[in-house]
Amino acid sequence: MSLPPPLNPTARILMGPGPSNVHPRILQAMALPTIGHLDPEFIKIMDGTKAMLKTVFRTENELTLPVSGTGSAGQEACVANMVEPGDRCVVCIHGVFGNRMADMVARNGGEVVKVEAPWGQPIDPADVAAALAGGKTKLVAIVHAETSTGVLQPLEEISRLTHDHGALFLVDTVTSLGGHPVEVDAWGIDACYSGTQKCLGIPPGLAPITFSPRAVAALEARKSKVSSWYLDMTLVRAYWGQDRVYHHTAPVLHIYALYEALREVASEGLRARWERHNRAGSYLQDELKARGLELLAEPEHQLAPLTAVRVPERVDGPRVQERLLREHGIEIGGGLGPSAPAMWRIGLMGYNARVEIADRVLAALDTVLADEPTLSPTA
Numbered sequence: 001m002s003l004p005p006p007l008n009p010t011a012r013i014l015m016g017p018g019p020s021n022v023h024p025r026i027l028q029a030m031a032l033p034t035i036g037h038l039d040p041e042f043i044k045i046m047d048g049t050k051a052m053l054k055t056v057f058r059t060e061n062e063l064t065l066p067v068s069g070t071g072s073a074g075q076e077a078c079v080a081n082m083v084e085p086g087d088r089c090v091v092c093i094h095g096v097f098g099n100r101m102a103d104m105v106a107r108n109g110g111e112v113v114k115v116e117a118p119w120g121q122p123i124d125p126a127d128v129a130a131a132l133a134g135g136k137t138k139l140v141a142i143v144h145a146e147t148s149t150g151v152l153q154p155l156e157e158i159s160r161l162t163h164d165h166g167a168l169f170l171v172d173t174v175t176s177l178g179g180h181p182v183e184v185d186a187w188g189i190d191a192c193y194s195g196t197q198k199c200l201g202i203p204p205g206l207a208p209i210t211f212s213p214r215a216v217a218a219l220e221a222r223k224s225k226v227s228s229w230y231l232d233m234t235l236v237r238a239y240w241g242q243d244r245v246y247h248h249t250a251p252v253l254h255i256y257a258l259y260e261a262l263r264e265v266a267s268e269g270l271r272a273r274w275e276r277h278n279r280a281g282s283y284l285q286d287e288l289k290a291r292g293l294e295l296l297a298e299p300e301h302q303l304a305p306l307t308a309v310r311v312p313e314r315v316d317g318p319r320v321q322e323r324l325l326r327e328h329g330i331e332i333g334g335g336l337g338p339s340a341p342a343m344w345r346i347g348l349m350g351y352n353a354r355v356e357i358a359d360r361v362l363a364a365l366d367t368v369l370a371d372e373p374t375l376s377p378t379a
């Protein structure tokens with residue numbers, strides 16, 4: 001075999017559902033000297049990372065750390081640690097990521113009780129109440145920001161119902177953390193996971209998680225071992241806690257990136273960052289609507305960092321996506337999952353959550369749509 005060519009990826013504007021572009025300062029952090037994962041200097045970096053993560057999650061939870069793996073690893077960590085065989089779990093499904101949650105709960109031996117909402121709509125708390133009334137439930141799981149539909153799910157009412165029942169509340173904040181208000185303590189969230197490549201703007205590879213004292217008590221009261229050795233928080237926390245017991249080699253350079261990104265969040269201010277995402281997202285949404293395009297989510301449940309746009313009738317959605325990438329260097333997403341209606345998903349996350357970046361995609365979309373042939377009505 002001849003030597004494959006050296007890496008030479010084209011710089012893109014990443015406006016899909018993730019990853020988002022990474023701030024140059026964060027990339028520079030990843031080029032700093034690698035040190036050992038038990039080096040006293042690294043341990044200080046770990047402690048700083050944990051402390052800053054608590055601020056971003058708005059929690060006092062002691063068990064707050066980045067899982068080594070992408071957002072899905074955080075999801076699996078929450079499910080695997082909270083669910084034991086036979087546990088009845090209410091899983092809310094208003095898009096692709098809720099479905100994935102149901103699959104994970106079932107793989108861990110949980111009994112899945114599904115509560116569903118149609119595409120583009122949030123879960124109705126009354127449906128959760130009805131599901132809880134059906135039997136003693138260990139856990140209610142839900143996605144806060146459904147990246148497959150652009151819907152922001154209100155959480156407080158469902159949290160109240162969950163706690164009135166005595167169940168644990170598990171929430172996916174992969175696309176909201178750092179881009180939308182997330183209030184782990186105030187909203188009574190017991191197990192929460194996120195990812196780094198969306199609104200935090202770090203390359204994919206880490207999944208911040210946080211467990212409330214109630215979640216830790218449930219973990220400690222388990223009758224069976226956590227099915228995954230790698231994601232077993234009773235083992236992982238021994239490394240991230242005072243004992244520093246080797247469990248796995250932390251991805252040192254990714255932790256540098258997270259540390260630097262969290263410093264960035266702290267210096268910008270969490271509220272200012274939420275506001276920046278909100279401004280950029282609302283601007284994009286208003287401009288899309290002004291062009292006669294239709295959004296999938298209703299305005300009162302519309303996410304700022306991710307906008308799902310219906311592909312106009314007789315326009316070839318994937319072809320437009322491909323042209324944006326090839327002719328304009330802009331990546332946007334398409335529909336996710338076999339039952340998704342024809343859509344484009346446009347992300348304004350992290351470093352990219354700016355009006356100038358929204359203008360880039362709008363101008364490119366105008367240019368492409370102006371000379372796109374329309375499909376014949378029978379196509």
Ligand SMILES: *Cc1c(COP(=O)(O)O)cnc(C)c1O
Pocket residue numbers: 018070071072073075097143145146147148172174175195197204
């Ligand atoms: C992206 C995403 C995930 C999965 O994260 P990965 O980093 O792709 O593993 C989970 N939930 C939601 C809502 C997401 O948007």
